[in-house]
Amino acid sequence: MVSCPRPIIFVWVWTHVLSYSPPPLPLETAIQAMMSAEKEAPISASLNRNVLRKKLNKVVLAYSGGLDTSVIVPWLRENYGCEVVCFTADVGQGLQELEGLEQKAKASGACQLVVKDLKEEFVRDFIFPCLRAGAIYERKYLLGTSMARPVIAKAMVDVAKEVGADAVSHGCTGKGNDQVRFELTFFALNPELAVVAPWREWEIRGREDAVEYALKHNVPVPVTKKSIYSRDRNLWHLSHEGDILEDPANEPNKDMYMMTVDPKDAPDRPEYVKIGIVGGIPVSVNGKELSPASLLSELNDIGGKHGIGRVDMVENRLVGMKSRGVYETPGGTILFAAARELESLTLDRETIQTKDSLALKYAELVYAGRWFDPLRESIDAFMKEITKSTTGSVTLKLYKGSVSVTGRESPNSLYRQDISSFESGEIYDQADAAGFIRLYGLPMRVRAMLEKGL
Numbered sequence: 001m002v003s004c005p006r007p008i009i010f011v012w013v014w015t016h017v018l019s020y021s022p023p024p025l026p027l028e029t030a031i032q033a034m035m036s037a038e039k040e041a042p043i044s045a046s047l048n049r050n051v052l053r054k055k056l057n058k059v060v061l062a063y064s065g066g067l068d069t070s071v072i073v074p075w076l077r078e079n080y081g082c083e084v085v086c087f088t089a090d091v092g093q094g095l096q097e098l099e100g101l102e103q104k105a106k107a108s109g110a111c112q113l114v115v116k117d118l119k120e121e122f123v124r125d126f127i128f129p130c131l132r133a134g135a136i137y138e139r140k141y142l143l144g145t146s147m148a149r150p151v152i153a154k155a156m157v158d159v160a161k162e163v164g165a166d167a168v169s170h171g172c173t174g175k176g177n178d179q180v181r182f183e184l185t186f187f188a189l190n191p192e193l194a195v196v197a198p199w200r201e202w203e204i205r206g207r208e209d210a211v212e213y214a215l216k217h218n219v220p221v222p223v224t225k226k227s228i229y230s231r232d233r234n235l236w237h238l239s240h241e242g243d244i245l246e247d248p249a250n251e252p253n254k255d256m257y258m259m260t261v262d263p264k265d266a267p268d269r270p271e272y273v274k275i276g277i278v279g280g281i282p283v284s285v286n287g288k289e290l291s292p293a294s295l296l297s298e299l300n301d302i303g304g305k306h307g308i309g310r311v312d313m314v315e316n317r318l319v320g321m322k323s324r325g326v327y328e329t330p331g332g333t334i335l336f337a338a339a340r341e342l343e344s345l346t347l348d349r350e351t352i353q354t355k356d357s358l359a360l361k362y363a364e365l366v367y368a369g370r371w372f373d374p375l376r377e378s379i380d381a382f383m384k385e386i387t388k389s390t391t392g393s394v395t396l397k398l399y400k401g402s403v404s405v406t407g408r409e410s411p412n413s414l415y416r417q418d419i420s421s422f423e424s425g426e427i428y429d430q431a432d433a434a435g436f437i438r439l440y441g442l443p444m445r446v447r448a449m450l451e452k453g454l
Contacts, residue, residue, distance in 0.1 A: 056082040056194060058165040060156050062182070063088050063113065065101045067221065068171045071210050072198050073108035074217040076169060080196065086110045087159050089152040090117045092235025092293070108219045114159050119235055122151045123292035126371070127236055131335055132280040133383040134343075134355060135363035140313045142329045142336065143366050144237030149178055150371035153185035160193060167194035174200045177318045181369030188372035229256065235296055237309075237329040248314050248324045259300065259328040263307030263401030270399035272406065273302055275338035277394070280387030282335055296331045303330030307401040318368050337403045338394040345413040346390045355386060 059076050063069045063086035073084050086105040090098060098115065105113040126147045137143055156168050168186055172179035174197070183195050204210050214221045228243040238259045244250040254262055276284030283289055285298050303309055309330040317323050343352065358379050365376040392410025396403055419427050 053079055056080040056167045058083045059167040059169050060085045060087050060160045060165045062156060062170045063105060065104045067210050070108045070219050071214050072171055073110050074219055075198055075202060077109055084110045085163050086113045087156055088115045089155055090119060091122045091148050092119050093233045116155050118151055118155055119293040120291060123296050126151050128281050129380055130366060131339055132387055133362045134359040135366055137363040137367045138315050140311050141315055142332045145232045145239060146367045148234045149181035150185045153182045157189040167196055169196040180318055184369040185372060235293060236332050237327050240326040245324050252326050257328060260304045260310055260330055261307050266307040266400045270397045272395055272397055274393055274395045277342055278391045280390040299331030299334050303334050306398040308398055308403055309333035334403060337396060341394045341405045341408050342390055342392050342410060345408055345410045345415050351386055
C-alpha cells in the first residue's frame with residue numbers, strides 16, 4: 001500500500017439562522033426581490049463556502065493532470081483530511097493527454113493514479129446504443145461529451161469500491177452540464193458515496209487564483225501552453241468553446257479545427273466507403289470487420305481528411321443558459337448517415353415515425369446525464385427490438401465536407417422492385433388507388449361540403 005503525506009485538516013464553522021416564510025409577494029415586488037437577491041448572490045455564495053466539512057477517508061478524483069485537477073488534490077486533503085486517489089479514463093482523448101500523469105498526480109499529493117482504458121466499452125455500450133436510437137440533441141449535437149461522462153463516472157464508482165473510498169470528486173464548474181452528468185451517475189450506481197465538487201465550494205475564481213494556490217502548496221504548475229478554447233476530446237468527437245466563439249456572430253478561426261481539414265482543402269476526388277451493419281450496430285468498414293473502437297477510429301481518419309462532421313451550433317444547456325459550441329465528429333457523422341439510410345429499407349413508416357419521436361426524448365435524457373435512468377433503458381430496449389432487422393450495408397461518397405448515399409442493401413429490405421416499378425402491375429393494381437383516395441380524403445371532403453352548404 002502506498003502511503004500518503006499526512007493531511008492537514010481545517011474545520012470551518014457555520015451557524016444556521018432560521019427565518020420565517022413570508023406571505024406571497026405581488027408579482028412586481030417578487031421580481032424586484034429576485035433581482036436584488038441576484039445582485040447579492042456573490043456574497044451569499046462566498047459565505048456558503050465556509051460550511052462545516054465532514055472528514056472523509058479516501059476520495060477518488062476524476063483527474064486530467066491540468067491545473068484545475070492538480071490543485072484539487074491538495075485542496076481535498078487540506079479541507080477534508082482525506083487521501084486522494086486520482087482516476088483517469090482513456091476514452092480516446094489521445095496518448096499525449098496521458099503522458100506523465102502518474103508523476104503529476106503524486107507530486108500534487110495523491111496516493112496513487114488509476115488509469116483505465118475505456119475505449120471499447122465507451123463505443124460499444126454508450127456510443128453505439130445512441131447511434132442505434134438515432135439520438136441527436138437539438139437537431140445537430142451528436143452527444144460526444146454527454147455519452148463520455150457516464151462511462152467515466154461509472155468507472156469511478158468501480159474504482160471507489162476497489163480502493164475503499166467513501167467519496168468521489170470532479171472538477172466540473174457550477175455552470176456546466178457535466179456536473180449533473182457525473183453526479184446523477186454517482187447517485188444511480190452508489191448513492192452512499194459522498195460527492196465533492198470543489199468549484200461549488202472553494203474561493204478560487206480563475207486561473208490566476210489556481211496558480212497562486214498551486215505555488216503556495218508546492219504543486220507543480222503545468223507549463224503547457226493554455227489553449228484559448230475550452231476543449232473536450234474523445235474517440236467520438238472534439239468540442240470547442242470559449243474565446244471568439246462566445247459571440248455567435250463570429251466565424252471560427254480556420255486553425256481551431258484539429259480532427260478535420262478545411263473542406264475546401266480536402267482531396268479533389270471523392271472517396272467511397274462501405275459500412276456493414278448488423279442489428280442497427282456497425283460492424284465493418286469496406287468489408288473489414290473491426291472492434292467498435294477500431295471501427296470508429298478508422299472512420300475518424302477517413303472522414304477527417306475529407307472535412308466531414310463539422311457542426312457549429314447554439315444549444316440550450318441543462319442549467320438554463322445558452323452556449324455556443326463547435327464540434328468535430330467525422331466518424332460519427334458517417335455512421336449516422338449510414339444507419340439512417342439502412343433503416344429506410346428495413347423499417348416501415350409507422351415504426352420510423354415512432355422511432356424518430358422517441359429518439360428526441362432519448363437524446364434529451366442522455367444530454368441531461370440520465371443514462372442510468374429507467375426511462376432511457378426502456379427506450380433503449382425498444383430501439384434494440386425494432387432494429388433487429390436493420391442488417392445490411394450502405395455505401396457513402398465523401399467529398400469536401402459532404403456525405404452522400406450512393407447505395408444501400410439489406411436481406412431484410414421492405415423495398416420490392418416488383419411492387420415499386422412503374423413497369424409492373426401484378427401485385428399492385430393501380431385501379432385500387434381510387435377507392436383508397438376516396439376513403440383517405442373523406443374528412444376533407446366532408447368539411448368542404450359543410451363550408452359550401454352542400
